[in-house]
Amino acid sequence: MKLHWFLPALVGTVLMATAVEAATLEQWRFDQGQNQLEIKTDQRVQPRAKLLSRPTRLVIDLPGIVLGRPRQSQSVGGAIRSLRVGQFDRSTTRIVVELAPGYTLDPKQVRFRGLYANQWIVQLPEPQLVPPSEPNESDEDIIVGQRPLEVPPETVILVPFPEQKGTSPATPRAIAPAPRTSLPPLRTPNSRPIVVVDPGHGGPDPGAIGIGGLREVDVATPIAFQVAELLRKEGIDAVLTREDDRDLGLEPRVQLANRLNANVFVSIHANAISLARTDISGLETYYYDSGKELAETIHRSILESTGVRDRRVRQARFYVLRRTRMPAVLVEVGFVTGAEDAPRLRDPDFQKRMAEAIARGILRYLRLER
Numbered sequence: 099m100k101l102h103w104f105l106p107a108l109v110g111t112v113l114m115a116t117a118v119e120a121a122t123l124e125q126w127r128f129d130q131g132q133n134q135l136e137i138k139t140d141q142r143v144q145p146r147a148k149l150l151s152r153p154t155r156l157v158i159d160l161p162g163i164v165l166g167r168p169r170q171s172q173s174v175g176g177a178i179r180s181l182r183v184g185q186f187d188r189s190t191t192r193i194v195v196e197l198a199p200g201y202t203l204d205p206k207q208v209r210f211r212g213l214y215a216n217q218w219i220v221q222l223p224e225p226q227l228v229p230p231s232e233p234n235e236s237d238e239d240i241i242v243g244q245r246p247l248e249v250p251p252e253t254v255i256l257v258p259f260p261e262q263k264g265t266s267p268a269t270p271r272a273i274a275p276a277p278r279t280s281l282p283p284l285r286t287p288n289s290r291p292i293v294v295v296d297p298g299h300g301g302p303d304p305g306a307i308g309i310g311g312l313r314e315v316d317v318a319t320p321i322a323f324q325v326a327e328l329l330r331k332e333g334i335d336a337v338l339t340r341e342d343d344r345d346l347g348l349e350p351r352v353q354l355a356n357r358l359n360a361n362v363f364v365s366i367h368a369n370a371i372s373l374a375r376t377d378i379s380g381l382e383t384y385y386y387d388s389g390k391e392l393a394e395t396i397h398r399s400i401l402e403s404t405g406v407r408d409r410r411v412r413q414a415r416f417y418v419l420r421r422t423r424m425p426a427v428l429v430e431v432g433f434v435t436g437a438e439d440a441p442r443l444r445d446p447d448f449q450k451r452m453a454e455a456i457a458r459g460i461l462r463y464l465r466l467e468r
């Protein structure tokens with residue numbers, strides 16, 4: 099499965115949702131730090147947007163979408179005052195981003211990015227103060243890129259068509275600002291867990307080089323891919339940070355996990371020390387804060403089934419551990435420089451056993467082990 103970040107407009111048709119296909123808005127949230135609105139519906143959607151004047155507000159319509167049960171407003175404060183969501187007409191959900199008086203934003207800089215056909219990120223520019231001499235009086239359409247072509251099968255949730263109780267077109271109601279709370283998860287409580295699996299390094303960065311030229315990336319990648327595959331078989335939304343051998347910095351790996359609001363982040367690497375210390379072999383599993391239990395569970399699972407040396411669960415300030423907002427671990431599956439580890443790490447059977455052990459540890463941590 100490929101991640102569809104943003105596909106160019108390959109298809110010009112807009113899917114019109116029929117009554118049978120009525121979809122709902124599952125979740126939305128505004129991340130004030132990043133000026134980003136995230137929208138998740140249970141089926142595909144092609145948003146439309148406009149900047150309206152007097153008062154200045156950004157309006158995002160979700161055609162074919164009825165309001166599910168997400169919360170209806172979020173107060174932000176500052177130049178972006180609040181966001182509210184309402185049923186605009188029978189089949190359109192409307193999200194209104196309200197700006198503080200005297201502020202506007204450049205509609206050309208509002209970016210819609212389809213993460214999936216049912217999941218969009220709206221990046222808002224920094225609002226600007228409007229000089230009182232030139233108030234903006236006109237409404238401006240915002241160009242929204244075509245939706246990605248696919249809803250990933252893992253995230254399609256079919257819902258029964260909700261009863262229409264004589265709904266009539268209505269503008270969204272203004273709702274008293276909700277108390278400021280932490281950001282809600284971008285998924286429903288009963289939806290499947292999301293696990294982000296991160297194969298370390300990639301592309302021009304092979305990671306450490308060990309005995310006989312064994313490259314860390316060639317160990318971490320097949321193990322990570324197999325972990326994701328095993329988890330998917332167990333009904334988990336396993337998302338890889340990279341699906342091929344590409345160059346990927348640390349920040350996008352973390353951003354993906356945070357944006358998906360994953361339950362768990364697992365980064366897979368292989369360790370190295372100098373080739374003069376081939377006597378050092380063994381497993382190390384790292385966490386920074388909330389990942390301790392996850393680290394211990396995965397670590398134990400690997401020791402149980404692979405017989406590798408135990409070099410303990412450790413705490414470290416790795417970027418991917420510090421910046422992820424969920425329990426996160428980094429597994430150093432063995433030393434590419436270790437006389438004992440290196441031959442095993444390049445063995446596909448051992449890689450498979452390692453992947454199974456990591457997947458089992460994740461399932462155990464999520465209380466999903468069969």
Ligand SMILES: [Zn+2]
Nearest residue numbers: 298305367368
């Ligand atoms: Zn590494």
